Amino acid sequence: MIKVAICDDHTMVLRGIETMLEDSDMIIITATYNLGKQLLAEIDNNLPNVLLLDINLPDSNGIELCRELIKKHPQLLIIGLSNYSETGFIKNMLRNGAKGYLLKNTDRQELILAITTVHKGGTYLPRNIQDILLNESIGNPSQITFIPKLTRRETEVLHLVSKEHTNQEIAELLFISTKTVESHRNNLIQKLGVRNTAGLIRVALEKGLLG
Amino acid sequence: MIKVAICDDHTMVLRGIETMLEDSDMIIITATYNLGKQLLAEIDNNLPNVLLLDINLPDSNGIELCRELIKKHPQLLIIGLSNYSETGFIKNMLRNGAKGYLLKNTDRQELILAITTVHKGGTYLPRNIQDILLNESIGNPSQITFIPKLTRRETEVLHLVSKEHTNQEIAELLFISTKTVESHRNNLIQKLGVRNTAGLIRVALEKGLLG
DNA sequence: TTAAAAGTCAGGGTAAACCCTAGTATGGGG
DNA sequence: CCCCATACTAGGGTTTACCCTGACTTTTAA
Numbered sequence: 001m002i003k004v005a006i007c008d009d010h011t012m013v014l015r016g017i018e019t020m021l022e023d024s025d026m027i028i029i030t031a032t033y034n035l036g037k038q039l040l041a042e043i044d045n046n047l048p049n050v051l052l053l054d055i056n057l058p059d060s061n062g063i064e065l066c067r068e069l070i071k072k073h074p075q076l077l078i079i080g081l082s083n084y085s086e087t088g089f090i091k092n093m094l095r096n097g098a099k100g101y102l103l104k105n106t107d108r109q110e111l112i113l114a115i116t117t118v119h120k121g122g123t124y125l126p127r128n129i130q131d132i133l134l135n136e137s138i139g140n141p142s143q144i145t146f147i148p149k150l151t152r153r154e155t156e157v158l159h160l161v162s163k164e165h166t167n168q169e170i171a172e173l174l175f176i177s178t179k180t181v182e183s184h185r186n187n188l189i190q191k192l193g194v195r196n197t198a199g200l201i202r203v204a205l206e207k208g209l210l211g
Numbered sequence: 212m213i214k215v216a217i218c219d220d221h222t223m224v225l226r227g228i229e230t231m232l233e234d235s236d237m238i239i240i241t242a243t244y245n246l247g248k249q250l251l252a253e254i255d256n257n258l259p260n261v262l263l264l265d266i267n268l269p270d271s272n273g274i275e276l277c278r279e280l281i282k283k284h285p286q287l288l289i290i291g292l293s294n295y296s297e298t299g300f301i302k303n304m305l306r307n308g309a310k311g312y313l314l315k316n317t318d319r320q321e322l323i324l325a326i327t328t329v330h331k332g333g334t335y336l337p338r339n340i341q342d343i344l345l346n347e348s349i350g351n352p353s354q355i356t357f358i359p360k361l362t363r364r365e366t367e368v369l370h371l372v373s374k375e376h377t378n379q380e381i382a383e384l385l386f387i388s389t390k391t392v393e394s395h396r397n398n399l400i401q402k403l404g405v406r407n408t409a410g411l412i413r414v415a416l417e418k419g420l421l422g
Numbered sequence: 423t424t425a426a427a428a429g430t431c432a433g434g435g436t437a438a439a440c441c442c443t444a445g446t447a448t449g450g451g452g
Numbered sequence: 453c454c455c456c457a458t459a460c461t462a463g464g465g466t467t468t469a470c471c472c473t474g475a476c477t478t479t480t481a482a
Contacts, residue, residue, distance in 0.1 A: 010227075012227035106222060180430055196438085197408045205416055210413075377437080
């Protein structure tokens with residue numbers, strides 16, 4: 001039997017996955033979690049083979065959560081769950097130790113295939129995501145789906161900009177020079193491939209870089 | 212028996228709702244749809260009493276879809292489904308004929324209560340959303356959820372700003388002076404209660420003023 | 423341990439955004 | 453029909469953002 005745990009803040013999704021798996025005779029659901037913190041606190045007590053992990057939990061960054069979990073439990077097989085097919089997310093997840101990635105429109109067959117595949121030591125990605133990643137690696141690194149990695153400072157500055165602070169205010173809040181803030185801001189504009197603050201905020205929201 | 216149809220692009224949510232409702236002896240699921248267009252094309256053949264409608268379908272604007280459906284089928288009882296508790300969305304839905312609104316973390320009990328309530332002719336909103344709306348209507352028209360009415364020009368300028376155009380570019384596109392563009396932009400900043408472009412874009416996206 | 427990346431700051435300039443005020447259309451109600 | 457509210461228009465003046473370059477220190481990962 002493959003022991004599976006699920007972490008998702010939407011009850012409906014939780015119930016949907018439970019239903020899809022309950023008839024399987026190879027898979028047993030050992031735990032469900034609503035929040036990242038709950039997961040971190042309780043998973044040690046009842047470690048599953050496979051964890052289905054929502055990337056967009058309200059209280060945690062799924063990608064960092066994934067890395068933490070793998071660090072503590074290297075044998076844990078994590079499959080990311082998300083609404084979005086942003087390849088940046090997916091690559092980040094895989095880079096941080098996830099063994100698979102599923103969209104929430106996955107059907108029963110694919111869900112079970114994903115779980116059994118990673119349990120056998122493989123990696124599972126849906127066909128269409130494989131295609132997208134393949135296309136990217138060959139030809140165009142499709143700007144639309146690329147999610148840049150921001151540094152700690154850049155993330156801080158981005159959040160403060162989105163809260164309508166001026167560079168000067170941000171400088172005071174972070175105890176750095178306004179020139180430094182400008183640097184971070186320029187880097188953000190470069191990394192997100194935009195022209196100005198309007199694009200910065202729009203793209204940051206689109207890519208899920210802000211809450 | 213209450214005939215219920217569901218429209219959601221996430222199979223997992225679809226299955227979750229089905230599961231939650233399958234044991235009920237008052238409710239029967241008569242159809243499920245993945246896309247707004249599919250819903251529009253097929254719902255006439257098999258009209259339900261209650262429709263659970265995802266607001267964030269990939270191919271349609273849930274709010275407009277709601278209005279269209281009500282126009283064609285005034286007796287149809289629509290309950291909006293969404294991940295977000297932005298009261299702006301919710302008010303818009305209700306204004307366009309929806310009879311209820313649920314978040315996707317709803318449990319079985321509340322889901323059934325919502326369906327039976329609207330079927331009896333009532334309106335159903337989760338307790339916490341009721342509280343938010345109530346607070347708003349009493350005291351502070353909580354800037355966060357107040358959706359201002361924009362003029363034609365303001366809407367045009369807002370969209371162009373979000374596309375990273377400068378005032379000068381916008382002026383050329385609209386055949387007006389840059390100073391006029393600045394005025395519209397100032398009015399937008401006033402109306403949305405923000406300080407600068409960052410807030411303008413963020414709030415405009417939050418309130419659904421941009422596509 | 424060593425190279426790369428991130429964080430820090432500066433100068434000097436241009437462009438854009440922001441603020442306040444105010445005249446000119448324009449369309450719906452008295 | 454005229455009036456008034458609202459939208460649209462626009463000016464001058466000030467602040468902030470944006471751009472390019474370069475340099476130094478600290479942190480991180482190979």
